[in-house]
Amino acid sequence: MAASARTARSTSASRRPEPASRPASRPELRVVDGGADARTGFAAGFGRFMTWVRTRSAPTVHIVVAVAFLASTLIGALMLRTQMVSNAFETSQLETSISRLTQDVQDDQAKLDQLEASLPQKASDMGMVPQSGSVTIDLNGYQEPQEGGQ
Template identity: 55%
Template sequence: MAAPMLSSRPDAAPAGREAEQGGRPAARPELHVVENPRHDVKASAAGNLERVIEWTRMRGTSLVHVVIAIVFLVATLLGTLMLRTQMVQNSFDSAKTQERIDMLTQDVQDDQAKLDSLVSSLPDKAQKMGMVPQQDSVTIDLNGYKPSKGSAQ
């Protein structure tokens, strides 16, 4: 079987289509303007609803399906808004709680520093009062201890 010859003529039909066109070039389609039969740009909501109802009748889609889809979209939108609002509220509460924790931590650190300074100044205050550090350890032997008769046990 012989391969078809390629032609370099601009009006030549693709290979295998010479018989369909009858040897003459294909006619170009004509263009024309399509006008909108409804000229109202600012249609009312009722008009839009009528268009949706008409569209569902033409498409064979049940009006119930369209209503369910719209209700689902509105519920999803409201759910998203409520979730986002709750997340912002939780974030605000968390920041406020963290601020309070930081403030209390700072108060504890301040009190600890004050306690450390008081403990370190304790020996000086004791010496000013006339106290002396203990030199030897004191032991008490209770082996020979006998309680008095009037003491409660």
Template identity: 55%
Template sequence: MAATVRSIRSGSSASQRPQAKPQAAPRPQLKLISNTRDDHERSVFGRVLEWTRTRTAPMMHVAVAVVFLAATLIGALMLRTQMVQNSFEAAEVKRHISVLTQDIDDDQAKLDQLVAELPDKASEMGMVSKGGAATIDLQGYQQPKDAEGGTQ
């Protein structure tokens, strides 16, 4: 019942009020806003400094994070530099091994050529090859007993 009473009162009071002419909303005014900050606050460092002052994060946490990031960057650069240097040294060693292998092959070819020319040069010098090869086996050799304490 209370709801019906209110609606009646609301309706009755609205009908008793004089109707007013609606007024237009005032037109918004344009205003020039100038930047009151200094030049150092416009920089990145100034913004970070202002942020640390206005936030609950202390300046020490930001400093530790910056130092950690800088140390990580420097460590990564040093590691990359060392890897490039090691790669260059490995390439130099491989090149040096290749040169030495070529030198060994050249010397072996020269030695084979000299061994092949040896019989011809020996015959030019008047050397005669012996027909059969003679070998002496000294493993079963025993020294004669009279030669042990004897005179020479």
């Protein structure tokens, strides 16, 4: 029986009349400027971005630093790629030049070999004969002539 009395008290205490002076909460209405055709393109996108930045709890400095980092990374990657293409072009030109010079050296070597091969024939046409033996000159007793006429 004690339990029922207790229940009766607890339900009667929780039942309080609400004051009639407090109206039900309604959402506030506000006017939105422009429509789909008011601002278009970059200005509209930038405006939306700035509104988003102002409504976020992250500081604007962090967003600016992140955008600057991304932009510098993009520019750095483009510069690196441009330098790599330039180096590849220069390497290609050097390889072409080396192959051209190698071909010139090979042509000159072939001409020299041809001239050396034709040298004995030209010498015999001029009346030269091959030497039959070897000749040596001993300069041990050689003295230079003196200028006094002696």
